[in-house]
Amino acid sequence: MSTLIYMKKDAAKRTPKMKAGGRERNKERTKERILKAALQLFRERGLERATTREISKRACIAEGTLFNYFKTKEDLALYFFQKETEGLIRWFRAEKRLQKAPLAEQLFAIIHRQLEYIEPYEDFIGAVFARSLQPASSLSPLSFDSQELRLKYLRFIREILAAAEERGEIPPVGNLGAYGVGLFYLGIVTHWLHDGSRGKQRTLALLDRALSFGARMLQKGTWEW
Amino acid sequence: MSTLIYMKKDAAKRTPKMKAGGRERNKERTKERILKAALQLFRERGLERATTREISKRACIAEGTLFNYFKTKEDLALYFFQKETEGLIRWFRAEKRLQKAPLAEQLFAIIHRQLEYIEPYEDFIGAVFARSLQPASSLSPLSFDSQELRLKYLRFIREILAAAEERGEIPPVGNLGAYGVGLFYLGIVTHWLHDGSRGKQRTLALLDRALSFGARMLQKGTWEW
C-alpha cells in the first residue's frame, strides 16, 4: 500500500527527468513558475483566498515543494515587494531629469510610481502591507527578510534626502528624516487603501498638498526647533 | 453511536441546568468568561498562539459556542480595544485638570495612557493593531465593527481639538486634524512596537518632541498654507 502512494504524477505536465539544463537552472525556472502562479492567484483572489494548494497546482509542483522555495506564504508575498523595491531604485537611478528636480517632486514621483505599480493588486496589498507592520518576532523567520527590505527602502530614501541636503534645499535630517518619509508613506498607503474616489484622485491630491507643505516647512527652517 | 456523541460533559465544572437567573444573565456571564479566558491566553501566548480551542476549554464551553458570541477570533480581540477606548474616554472626562491643559499635554497624556494600558499585551497588540489597518472588505463582518471603533476614537479626538480651537490655541483643523492625530498615533504605536529601549523611553521621547513640535507649528500659523 505504502509503495503505491508515491506514484508518478501526470507526466504530460512536467517531464519527470529534467536532466537537461543543470540544477540551478531548473530551480530558477521553478521559482519563476511559482511566482507567476502566485501573483496570478493573488491578483485573482487576494492574499487570503489564494491557497497554497492552488498555487502549487498551477505551478505544477507538490505543495511541499512550494515551501522549499518560500518559507511561508507571506514570504512569497513579500517577494513581490522586494522585486518592486529593487525596480523602483533602478528606475530612479535611470531618471536623470528627476535626480535634479526639487525634493518634493522627487518624492511625489517615487510614491506615485509605487501606488501605480501596486494598483492592480489592491485587494491583497492591504493584507500584506498591514502584516508588514508587525514587529520583528524572533519566532517568525519572515521578520528578518522583511526588516532587510525595509532597510533597503530606508537607505534609498536617506540617499535622496542627502542629495537634497547637499543642494542646500533642506537642512540635515539624517536617519530620522528617512524614517519620517517612511511613516508618511505608511499614512499615504493607508489613505490610498480606503480611497474610493475615481482613480484614487483624493490620495494623489493629499500627496501633492502634503509634500509641498512639508517642503515649505523645511525651507522655512522650521525644522530647527 | 450517534446517540452517544452528545453526552453531558464534566458536570463539576459547569452546572448543566442553570435555570436560575434568566437567559440574559447567563449569556452575559458566558461572555464574561470567554473574555476573561481569551485575555488570559492572549497575554500568555499572544494572539496567534492562543487557540480558540483552548480559550473555549478554559471558558468551559464548546468551541462552537465561542463563535456564537464572537463572529471571529479577531472580533474577540477587538473587543479588548473597544473596552479600552471606552475606558479612555471615560477617564479623560473625569480628569478635570487635563481638560484645561494645553493640547500637546492632553494628547501626550492620552497616548501615554494608551501605551501604558497596552504594555502587558505587547505580544499580541502587534497582530491586532496591524490587522486593524486593513481596509474594509465587504466580506469581513468584522470590518464594520472595526470601523465603528475607529470612528468613536476619531470623534473623541475631534472633540478635544475643537476644545483647543475654542480656547484659541490652534486654528480650525476639523475632521482632517483628527485623522492626522490618528495617523500620528499609528506611527507612534509602530515605533513603540519596535522600541527595544528600557521602558520604551525612546518612544516617549519621540512622542514628547513630536507633540511640542506639532503644537509650535500650529501656533506659528504654519497651518494656513
Added chain:
DNA sequence: CTTGAATTATGAGCATGCTCAACTTTTCCG
C-alpha cells in the same frame, strides 16, 4: 405541569498553512 417553539450549546468535520519522513533524481568519485 405539559408542550412546543425559540434560543443556545455542542463537537464532528472542513479547508487551510505548513511539516516531515519517505522517496527520486542528480551529482560526484572511484
Added chain:
DNA sequence: CGGAAAAGTTGAGCATGCTCATAATTCAAG
C-alpha cells in the same frame, strides 16, 4: 559505469479557525 551521498520532491498528516446539523435548554402559553 556503479553506487552512494547530496539535493530536491512528494503528499499524507497535523493544528487551527470556523461552520453546521443536531441536541439540549429555556420560557411562555394553555
